[in-house]
Amino acid sequence: MPFNGEKQYVGEDQPSDSDSSRFSESMASLSDYECSRQSFTSDSSSKSSSPASSPPRVVTFDEVMGAARNLENMTLVHEIAVNENFQLKQDALPENSLASRVKRIVHQAYWDVLESELNAEPPEYDHAIKLFEEIREILLSFLIPGSGNRLRNQICEVLDTDLIRQQAEHGAVDIQGLANYIISTMGKLCAPVRDDDVRKLKATGNIVEVLRQIFHVLDLMNMDMANFLIRSFRPHFQRQLVDYERTKFQEILEETPSYHE
Structure with a gap:
């Protein structure tokens, strides 16, 4: 007798062994299909959730210029070493080039204005005072920091633009005397190769031409100072060149914009 709750199969309703086997195979196939569908759904969901590709990074002008400056500095140090x-x-600009002519015309116009101001009645000293202020800063730049305090103080006292302006207001400014002091100081600070240029300044009579040539010689002295520093630092650059270039090259790689980021 069957137990309570147990289903009875009578006659044709009772499944055969072959039917049971087919039923089991069908259920197994259905189970495999469900697993496969779940796996496909999971893969599709995972792929759709991740971005296809990163958007290109915006490159700023400062980043480009920073990388260019690093490369330029490294090239310059290598050349010096x-x-x-x-x-x-x-x-020097080509003699007959447009840039050369424009530069010459503009400079001549500036010095013509200065000459007309100094020859006016009463004289005007605004432009001249600005020139003395600029000359003072250039002379001070030639002094090694921490040394030459006496000369530094003297330059600041003689070329005190506030004092010169007060003297100009009372008609007591001595432009030629100031120019002579500047020439004398340049003789103390210049390289021996510029001694002849300084002597020529002393022989120039026109005050405007004196000031003009003072700036020309100061430009040459600036160049001499730069070349002196290059010669002084060359042994240091030679000793540190490999480490320096390795470090700077790494900085360039880090700062150079990458379009693949």
Whole structure:
């Protein structure tokens, strides 16, 4: 007798062994299909949740210029270290070029204005005072920090633009005396190669031409100072060149914009 709750199969309703086998195979196939569908759904969901590709990073002008400056500095240091004859030179424009003519005309116009102001009645000293202020800063730049305090103080006292302006207001400013002091100080600070240029300044009679040539010689002295510093630092650059270039190259790699990020 069957137990309570147990289903009875009578006659044709009772499944055969072959039917049971087919039923089991069908259920197994259905189970495999469900697993496969779940796996596909999971993979599709995972793929759709991740971005296809990263958007291109915006490159700023400062980043580009920063990388360019690093590369330029590294190239310059390398040239200084390996080239014993490397030195800075004045960049002379072609004689008949448009840039050369424009520069000459503009400079001449400036000095003409200065001359007309100094020859006016009463003289005007605004432009001249600005020139003295600029000359003072250039002379001070030639002094090594921490030394030359006496000369530094003297330059600041003689070329005190506030004092010169007060003297100009009372008609007591001595432009030629100031120019002579500047020339004398330049003789103390210049390299021996500029001694002839300084002597020529003393022989120039026109005050405007004196000031004009003072700036020309100061430009040459600036170039001399830069080349002196290059020669002084060359042994240090030679000793540290490999480490320096390795470090700077790494900085360039880090700062150079990458379009694949």
